[in-house]
Amino acid sequence: MTVDRILPTDEAYDLLALTTELADRELAPRAAQFEERGEFPREVLRTLGRSGLLGLPYPAEYGGAEQPYEVYLQVLEVLASRWLAVAEAVSVHTLSCYPVSAYGDEKLRAMLPDMIGGELLGAYCLSEPQGGSDAAALATRAERDGEEYVVSGTKAWITHAGAADFYNIFCRTGGPGPKGISCLLADADTPGITPQAPERTMGLRASPVAQIAFDDARVPADRLVGSEGTGFTIAMTALDSGRLGIAACAVGLAQAALDYAVAYAKERQQFGQAIIDFQGLGFLLADMATAVSAARAVTLAAARLRDAGRPYSVEAAKAKVFATDTAMRVTTDAVQVLGGAGYVADHPVERYLREAKVLQIVEGTNQIQRMVIARSLAR
Incomplete structure (x- = not known):
């Protein structure tokens, strides 16, 4: 629609x-x-x-x-x-x-x-096998050696791994904690940077996700973004905007599932009438439509705060939680509207359901977002 x-x-x-x-x-x-x-x-x-x-x-x-x-x-x-x-x-x-x-x-x-301009595709290397949500505890190390940094470690769950032309590498150049983290910009063909085999994911199968191994990869020192020790601030600031991006993706996916379910319900006949005319199904679709509109509204409200130069981190967390949870619920209900037909790959709602799940996980799990929101309430 x-x-x-x-x-x-x-x-x-x-x-x-x-x-x-x-x-x-x-x-x-x-x-x-x-x-x-x-x-x-x-x-x-x-x-x-x-x-x-x-x-x-x-x-x-x-x-x-x-x-x-x-x-x-x-x-x-x-x-x-x-x-x-x-x-x-x-x-x-x-x-x-x-x-x-x-x-x-x-x-x-x-x-x-x-x-x-699209000639160079990027990737964001923050998560690690033992440290996804706890980004401040990352272990990938970059040691200064003259005019280069020598990077060693492993990153995990990297979208565009093996397909990207450049990597933002968040790595430890100092001591423990967030103040010891820096950001390096590395060309993907740098010797010692090796993407691993792609993960076999539930959905988003056209999007490559993999670990990346850094084995004494030498990155020129002039590829340091900002200054040493500012990497954690860079990462967290970027993720606020990234969460809004994922929220918008969730709204679009939910809208697609709603549109398909409505079109199907108008055409599918049972007991001599279109199934959308049965109150039980009509109310389900009405709730889906309302949830999609609400998710869009909360996402755009956070975006407008960002555009106005006002604090928006907490609102971005709310948008990410609400929009991605909405996408999960709406895609699940879309499968239900189609019944058995929704469970087979002949209809896209089966794929939409599998894709919705990952949106509750990427760019900070929804549990992490709720921690952000709760801490803001406690202040």
Whole structure:
């Protein structure tokens, strides 16, 4: 169904129209086949980059579009409603450009045009096998050796592992705790950086996720983003925005599941009438529609705080929790609406359900988000 949007400018309406056209033409026809094959759609990302959709929140001087986050998130939502893996890839790539844009020197920022133009794909290397939620305890080490850092350790659950052209590596250059963490920008073909075999995931099979081993990988010292010891601040600041991206992806996925369930319920006949006319099913669909609208509203409310330069970390956590929990519930109910048909791969709601689960986990589990929210209430 058509979403009635209020956007801040005429340019934003044109941008959403372009996004919808591209998503219908380039994403929707490919999604099922690529997911079945587990094939990463790298050329689709290049197409989006060349269309200006990978640099929406970034400065025009580096090739970005300087769009407010409330507009960028609605672009993500449209992409996710056609193919979640692509929307997630855009969100992760946008997150991966943030450290250089916000903290890099001019030499590093000279790379931004290729980054946000889609020629260079990024990845964000924060999580580790023994430290996912506890990012401050990461163990990957970078020792200074002249004009280079020598990086050793293992990162885990890295989206775009093996497909990315550059990696943001969060590593320990100092003592324990958050103040000992720094961020390095490394080329993916650096000797000693070895992506491992992709994980066999429940959903998002077109999105490569794997561990990355760092075996004395030498990264030039001028690839330090910010200064030594600021890596944890960079990581956490970026994740606030990344959580909004995942929330928007969840809204788009939930909208897709709702739209498919409604269309099916209008066509499916039982006892001489369309099943949408039965109150039990009609009320279920009504609750789904209400939840999707609410998830969109809370996500955009957090984005508008960000755009206004006001604190938004807690609101981003609320949006991530609510939108991803909504996506899980709505996709589950969409399968129920289709009954047995919803349990087979002939209909996309089966895939939507598998994809929704990961959104409750990535960019900080929903349990971590609830800790953030609870601590804000206790202050």
